[in-house]
Amino acid sequence: MFEAIRRWRRERVLKGAAIPNALWRQAIESLPFLGFYTAAELERLRDKVVLFLDAKGIVGARGHQVTPLQRVVIAIEACVPVLNLDLALYDGWENIIVYPDEFVPGWEWEDEAGVVHKSIGALAGEAMPGGPVVLSWPDVAASADWDTAGMNLVIHEFAHKIDMKNGDANGCPPLPGGMSTQAWQTTMATAYEDFCARQDRGEDTAIDPYAAESPGEFFAVLSEVFFADAALLRQEYPDVYALLARFYRQDPAARTGLRFDEPRSLGAGGRSADHNHR
Ligand SMILES: [Zn+2]
Numbered sequence: 001m002f003e004a005i006r007r008w009r010r011e012r013v014l015k016g017a018a019i020p021n022a023l024w025r026q027a028i029e030s031l032p033f034l035g036f037y038t039a040a041e042l043e044r045l046r047d048k049v050v051l052f053l054d055a056k057g058i059v060g061a062r063g064h065q066v067t068p069l070q071r072v073v074i075a076i077e078a079c080v081p082v083l084n085l086d087l088a089l090y091d092g093w094e095n096i097i098v099y100p101d102e103f104v105p106g107w108e109w110e111d112e113a114g115v116v117h118k119s120i121g122a123l124a125g126e127a128m129p130g131g132p133v134v135l136s137w138p139d140v141a142a143s144a145d146w147d148t149a150g151m152n153l154v155i156h157e158f159a160h161k162i163d164m165k166n167g168d169a170n171g172c173p174p175l176p177g178g179m180s181t182q183a184w185q186t187t188m189a190t191a192y193e194d195f196c197a198r199q200d201r202g203e204d205t206a207i208d209p210y211a212a213e214s215p216g217e218f219f220a221v222l223s224e225v226f227f228a229d230a231a232l233l234r235q236e237y238p239d240v241y242a243l244l245a246r247f248y249r250q251d252p253a254a255r256t257g258l259r260f261d262e263p264r265s266l267g268a269g270g271r272s273a274d275h276n277h278r
Contacts, residue, residue: 013054014047019072027072033146033228034076036255041083048079051087057095064100064137074098074140077154078133080227081162084249089162089174095132102136125153125278127160127169139278146228151208151221156278159223163216171215179246191237192218206232210278227252 024046028034037045052075060066074096082089102122110116124139135153143149166174171188175181192215198205199212211221225233226244230253234241245251 010051014050017050017054019046019050019053023068023072026069027076030069030073030144031076032144033152034080036252038255045076045079045083048083048087049075052079052090055087056090059095059097061097061099062103064098066098066137070098070137070140073144074135074154077140077152078158080155081158081223081248089165090158092165093128093131093133093161097132097134098140099134099136101138103134105134123278125157127157127164129164129168133157133161152224152228153278155224155227156220159220160216163219169216169220171219173219173247175247184243187239187243188215188219191222191240194237205236207236223248230255 028042034042034045049072053071056075056078058066058071058074078090078096079087102124104122105126123134124136126134128134135157139153143151143153146152160169163169163171163173166172171192172181172184175184192212195205195207195218196212199209207225208221211218222233222237222240223244226241226248227250230241230251233244234253241253
C-alpha cells in the first residue's frame with residue numbers, strides 16, 4: 001500500500017517537475033566528470049535530481065539569488081552519491097542554503113575539559129547534523145571542474161550528510177545488510193593511518209591533505225575522489241575504492257576505462273593544502 005503510494009507520488013513528481021532539456025544539458029556540461037556517464041545513467045540521474053528538488057529547498061542567503069542553473073548543478077552533485085541508493089538517505093532535513101561567499105558559522109562546541117569554543121574560520125561549506133547543508137556558491141562553482149580544482153564541495157558535504165544518517169560524521173555511514181561494520185572500520189582506519197603518516201612525513205599527496213583532519217573528513221574527501229577521480233582512489237587506496245564501490249553501488253573507475261596502474265602525476269589538478277575547512 002505505502003509502496004504503491006510512493007510509486008504514484010514519484011511518477012507524479014517526475015511528470016510535473018521535469019527539468020527543461022537546455023537547462024539540463026547546460027548543467028551537465030558544467031560538470032566535466034559526468035562526461036564518462038552513460039546515457040542511461042544520466043537519465044537515472046535526471047530523475048533523481050527532479051525528486052531531490054521536489055524534496056529539498058535550495059535557498060539563497062545574504063542576498064544571494066540562486067539561479068535555475070545553480071539549483072540544478074547543486075542538485076546533480078548532491079545526487080551523484082545516491083544515484084544507485086535510496087534518496088531517503090537525505091531524509092530528516094530540508095534545505096540547502098547558498099551564500100554569496102564563504103561564511104562564518106555561529107556554532108560553539110565544548111571540549112573534553114568543558115571549555116566552550118567558538119568557531120573562528122570562514123567555511124566554504126558545512127553539513128549541519130539534522131539541519132541544512134550550507135554552501136558558498138563561488139566555492140561550488142570553482143570545484144565544478146575536478147581537473148582544475150581537485151575538490152568537489154557539494155559531494156563532500158553530502159557525503160557528510162550520508163555519514164550523519166546514523167549519528168555523528170565519524171566516517172562510518174549506515175551500512176546495508178551484507179556489509180560488515182568491522183570490516184568497514186578496519187579498512188578505513190588502515191588507510192586513514194597510512195594517509196596521516198604520509199602527511200606527517202611531509203609527502204605531497206594527490207589526495208587533499210584535508211582528509212587527514214579526522215575519520216569523518218577522510219570519508220568525505222575520499223568520497224569526492226571516488227566520484228570525480230576514481231582511478232586516483234583505486235590506485236592510492238584500492239581497498240577503500242572497493243569498499244566505497246560496494247557502499248555506493250557504483251564503479252566509477254570502470255566508466256573512465258583507466259587502467260589500475262596508469263601513472264598519475266602527484267599534485268595534478270592544482271591540489272593545495274589551503275582549502276578552507278568544509
Ligand atoms: Zn568536511
